Amino acid sequence: MATSSKGLSAYIKQSPPLDFSIPYDDTWVKDRIIIVTGGASGFGAGFVRRWATNGATVIIGDVNVGKGDALARAIRKETGRESAAHFVHCDVTDWPSQVNLFKEAVRLSPHGGIDTVVANAGIQAVDRLQEPGDLSAAEPQPPNLATMDVNVTGVLYTSHLAYYWLPKNPGSKPCNMESVPDKQTRDRSLVLVGSMASLAPIAAAPLYGTSKHAVLGLFRSLRCTSHMEGIRTNMVLPYFIDTAIVPPVAKLLLAGGAMGKVEDVVEAATRLVADTRILGRGIVVGPKVTVKQDETGEFKLVAKGTEGSTDTALWEPYADDWEEVDAFDRRVVKLLNAVEQARGWIGWATDILKLAGEHIFGFGGDRT
Numbered sequence: 183m184a185t186s187s188k189g190l191s192a193y194i195k196q197s198p199p200l201d202f203s204i205p206y207d208d209t210w211v212k213d214r215i216i217i218v219t220g221g222a223s224g225f226g227a228g229f230v231r232r233w234a235t236n237g238a239t240v241i242i243g244d245v246n247v248g249k250g251d252a253l254a255r256a257i258r259k260e261t262g263r264e265s266a267a268h269f270v271h272c273d274v275t276d277w278p279s280q281v282n283l284f285k286e287a288v289r290l291s292p293h294g295g296i297d298t299v300v301a302n303a304g305i306q307a308v309d310r311l312q313e314p315g316d317l318s319a320a321e322p323q324p325p326n327l328a329t330m331d332v333n334v335t336g337v338l339y340t341s342h343l344a345y346y347w348l349p350k351n352p353g354s355k356p357c358n359m360e361s362v363p364d365k366q367t368r369d370r371s372l373v374l375v376g377s378m379a380s381l382a383p384i385a386a387a388p389l390y391g392t393s394k395h396a397v398l399g400l401f402r403s404l405r406c407t408s409h410m411e412g413i414r415t416n417m418v419l420p421y422f423i424d425t426a427i428v429p430p431v432a433k434l435l436l437a438g439g440a441m442g443k444v445e446d447v448v449e450a451a452t453r454l455v456a457d458t459r460i461l462g463r464g465i466v467v468g469p470k471v472t473v474k475q476d477e478t479g480e481f482k483l484v485a486k487g488t489e490g491s492t493d494t495a496l497w498e499p500y501a502d503d504w505e506e507v508d509a510f511d512r513r514v515v516k517l518l519n520a521v522e523q524a525r526g527w528i529g530w531a532t533d534i535l536k537l538a539g540e541h542i543f544g545f546g547g548d549r550t
Contacts, residue, residue: 243283
């Protein structure tokens with residue numbers, strides 16, 4: 183992976199746009215402790231199986247006790263390692279439940295730390311925000327916000343806990359684009375799972391689209407400052423993937439098109455988890471297609487085998503913002519730091535006294 187010791191990447195610790203032709207090795211995850219929320223089924227289960235098979239210890243957090251426990255048992259039997267996978271019941275919408283998941287992961291960890299957290303748990307509940315129901319009723323019923331609870335609140339809980347435990351990982355070092363992945367056994371990595379719904383509206387699913395837009399916003403904010411805690415924050419954004427979360431009606435609407443495959447989502451996430459040189463990048467996972475880049479830089483669909491073409495299911499969104507959008511963040515952060523430095527200790531003391539006055543004596547606050 184090409185890196186630079188100067189400029190924007192050095193300041194915000196965000197690596198350059200991904201080059202998918204650069205190989206990585208699954209075995210780089212060996213001996214790492216990885217938490218996967220929602221890991222009992224779908225591509226969450228795919229993550230668990232692939233990483234455990236390659237030597238990681240994976241902690242499955244899920245509300246489905248039957249599937250989660252069965253998956254952990256099957257993986258331990260297949261790998262011959264009792265430490266390969268463990269199941270911990272976890273309701274991601276419940277703070278104590280998530281705290282317990284992380285504490286159990288530390289307890290089960292051979293080295294007493296956590297290397298990677300994958301905020302994968304997500305649902306597509308009944309999404310009828312724009313259907314108030316019986317218009318003759320005196321007042322509408324409240325909408326079902328379960329999707330927001332799991333997909334937003336749950337992810338925020340997971341991220342908050344990751345930022346507490348990852349820097350405490352024994353033997354780990356702050357993230358570094360110059361790291362040597364096959365030699366870095368300890369890591370500090372957070373992977374968020376968004377969706378194509380993070381990038382575009384999904385008809386008739388406003389709550390799901392809103393929730394995944396929120397995850398994208400979280401990712402784009404965290405990746406600019408994660409280096410302060412030495413954490414690699416990356417994101418996977420799957421298109422419609424052929425799993426149970428896609429309802430039959432959606433599959434009907436998609437008929438004639440194409441859906442993504444679970445194995446491609448697992449491939450994308452594995453690259454982000456295994457390669458410690460990747461910081462602040464996102465990967466869209468769609469149906470595998472044959473494309474060729476034209477003279478304007480645009481990709482066009484072409485026939486398989488066309489000279490200069492490539493088969494891919496993985497794309498990187500907003501690759502240009504490595505230089506453009508986040509340059510704005512860099513300027514703003516530098517400006518704010520400059521203001522703080524200019525005000526110095528006197529400015530800090532003034533603000534503290536003002537805050538004390540507001541809370542203790544009741545003056546100085548906004549009265550509007």
